[in-house]
Amino acid sequence: MINAEIIKQKALEYGAAAVGIGDIAGFAGVSPQRDPKMILPHAKCIIGFLFRVPRALFRTMNEHTQFMQYTQVGVKYIDEDLSEIFLLKMGALIENEGYDACLQRNISNLRIKGDHSTNPELVDTYELVNAEPVAPGKPAPDVIIDFNLAAAVCGLGRAGDSGHLIAPKLGPFLRMAFIVTDAPLVCDPPFGAPLCDHCGACAAACPGKAIGEEGTDTWQCAVYYRGAHKSNPFMTEQFLAGDPEREQVIEGEKHFDRESARAIYKKIDFLPSRSTGYIPCICGRACDAACYRHLKEKGVL
Amino acid sequence: MLTSEMIKERALAAGADNCGIGSMDRFEGAPPEMDPRYIFPEAKSIVGMVFRIPRGVQRGIEEGTQFYQYPSMAYGGINEIFAPAVLYQVGQLIEDHGYEACIYRNTGARGVVSDMDGSPGNTLSPEEQIEVVNQAKRKTAHHRSVQFTRPARPGQIPPDLQFHFRLAAVACGLGEIGWSKMFLTKEFGPLQRVAFIFTDAELEPDPLYSGKPLCRRCMACVRECPGGCLSRTESIKVSIGGKICEWGKLDEWRCYAFYTHGGRKFNPFVPKEVWDKNENGDLDLLEGKSQASEKEIMKVYRALEKYFPSWVGYNMAKCGGCIRACVSMLEKKGGCMEGRFKEPLRTGKAWVMDR
Numbered sequence: 001m002i003n004a005e006i007i008k009q010k011a012l013e014y015g016a017a018a019v020g021i022g023d024i025a026g027f028a029g030v031s032p033q034r035d036p037k038m039i040l041p042h043a044k045c046i047i048g049f050l051f052r053v054p055r056a057l058f059r060t061m062n063e064h065t066q067f068m069q070y071t072q073v074g075v076k077y078i079d080e081d082l083s084e085i086f087l088l089k090m091g092a093l094i095e096n097e098g099y100d101a102c103l104q105r106n107i108s109n110l111r112i113k114g115d116h117s118t119n120p121e122l123v124d125t126y127e128l129v130n131a132e133p134v135a136p137g138k139p140a141p142d143v144i145i146d147f148n149l150a151a152a153v154c155g156l157g158r159a160g161d162s163g164h165l166i167a168p169k170l171g172p173f174l175r176m177a178f179i180v181t182d183a184p185l186v187c188d189p190p191f192g193a194p195l196c197d198h199c200g201a202c203a204a205a206c207p208g209k210a211i212g213e214e215g216t217d218t219w220q221c222a223v224y225y226r227g228a229h230k231s232n233p234f235m236t237e238q239f240l241a242g243d244p245e246r247e248q249v250i251e252g253e254k255h256f257d258r259e260s261a262r263a264i265y266k267k268i269d270f271l272p273s274r275s276t277g278y279i280p281c282i283c284g285r286a287c288d289a290a291c292y293r294h295l296k297e298k299g300v301l
Numbered sequence: 302m303l304t305s306e307m308i309k310e311r312a313l314a315a316g317a318d319n320c321g322i323g324s325m326d327r328f329e330g331a332p333p334e335m336d337p338r339y340i341f342p343e344a345k346s347i348v349g350m351v352f353r354i355p356r357g358v359q360r361g362i363e364e365g366t367q368f369y370q371y372p373s374m375a376y377g378g379i380n381e382i383f384a385p386a387v388l389y390q391v392g393q394l395i396e397d398h399g400y401e402a403c404i405y406r407n408t409g410a411r412g413v414v415s416d417m418d419g420s421p422g423n424t425l426s427p428e429e430q431i432e433v434v435n436q437a438k439r440k441t442a443h444h445r446s447v448q449f450t451r452p453a454r455p456g457q458i459p460p461d462l463q464f465h466f467r468l469a470a471v472a473c474g475l476g477e478i479g480w481s482k483m484f485l486t487k488e489f490g491p492l493q494r495v496a497f498i499f500t501d502a503e504l505e506p507d508p509l510y511s512g513k514p515l516c517r518r519c520m521a522c523v524r525e526c527p528g529g530c531l532s533r534t535e536s537i538k539v540s541i542g543g544k545i546c547e548w549g550k551l552d553e554w555r556c557y558a559f560y561t562h563g564g565r566k567f568n569p570f571v572p573k574e575v576w577d578k579n580e581n582g583d584l585d586l587l588e589g590k591s592q593a594s595e596k597e598i599m600k601v602y603r604a605l606e607k608y609f610p611s612w613v614g615y616n617m618a619k620c621g622g623c624i625r626a627c628v629s630m631l632e633k634k635g636g637c638m639e640g641r642f643k644e645p646l647r648t649g650k651a652w653v654m655d656r
Contacts, residue, residue: 134365
């Protein structure tokens, strides 16, 4: 008979760094487009898994010695290989007991209808603007679960001011995956107060000034994640040569929206990316690195 | 000494859900372009592995609310990541005993003949996206085209040889082919993918499946196909190791079009007005006004590209037809996968958009 203990034990054995189980009731009130019960109406709980991103990947980026490994191993490998094998194995465990396992890997390149944000990690994202509900009472597909909320429901962590999840031990150096299930598992309490103390280190570290009082402006983030900033070690004088806004851009002073960000994307091409669809992170995820340093110094991690 | 039991044990430990072994003579009579004995003529055995498709990734499609996870996890995830990892491990065991392990993951059909209609040259698979815009600039029609292939030596088959995966799974004693042309197993019904290893190790073969028929011939797959792609009366019959496999005649090109684009009542990502307008007759195929062909499919792709761009990943199974129809009927009436789940996949009527 499957139970929470077995699930957690197996999850750690299969490679998760942390696992938590959340009551599906924790999603009460969320938009139907974010509601896991719209995927599995008789769901009882959601199982959350955190995968660590090795700290050294951030270290080498911030020491300007190695950038490709973070994207290839810290982003793509975890999201597309590690977590997929992991979810398939965990799903089999749950199915063998007669319950549904709705595997939820990171839907990284789609945005629900109405979500105009982007994912800086990818060549681009697509908002499902044309989606229509298949029947009255249903949300327009695809339902995409809010991973930060799901992690909080599972007791794993809470998002900080940067919009990135911060978890005990891992800080912001993590990635997530979930399983929505009708298995009746004992749930963990939701995560308590966030570890983020609003110190502002993430905002101060961002070379694009993408983090403000309302969180991260993902389009602004995307431009500087790709390396439009002066401290980019691959920066050349040819970048935006002759453009009257060049200084403003590389100083992180120009504000980019969806259109202007997409317009400048093809000019910010410092490391190869197209074959994988993932963009090399040239800002070094300075926000997360600063956050980690702060929490470590404070003794929280 | 390497035995069948050792291989099965390793396969299951590595993550396969089932493993069966067949002898290569079971492919006697296969068309040369699809006969795996041309890949590795010294092979004596074929090891087949089953990887379940979690029913949970069909859940969102059944609800009409989430389509992404099925192609991502259960097509790409299994074919490209999970199954190769298992093949690799089982291959190691075989090699460690001094035999060849010719591993063969599902490559989505890149054969010398089309898995759509058996014709030489262009090969397409419904699950993979066509890069419409880029391909239009090239001489060859699709990125999967192998029309420039030729035999390396006289008497050989031009590469890449793509054998019939589902029949190979039958040859390994793992299950049967249903009327829908989907491969069925006792445990998982139509919910699995398969991968293989050819080896020169002489292994004890499993008997071909001879239990009660796994397909009930209920024709739910025929009824629920939005494109009417599957015949109720015409069938294809093939013999594998003396076992007759029969399935309904499938219009593969039509299946391709409806799998990827669903049609007006099954594609929630394309607004109704687009179907109503049917500019230049580009959607005639999906509107039942033209016969299916590669040319018609390309018209559909070009017309609908902007409503769901191909670069986001694998094609989503928007048709929602045969696989869920089969699972829901098997769960209701039996045949296979009895008692697997506490709750059925389908609790009401399947959704159809009111358009």
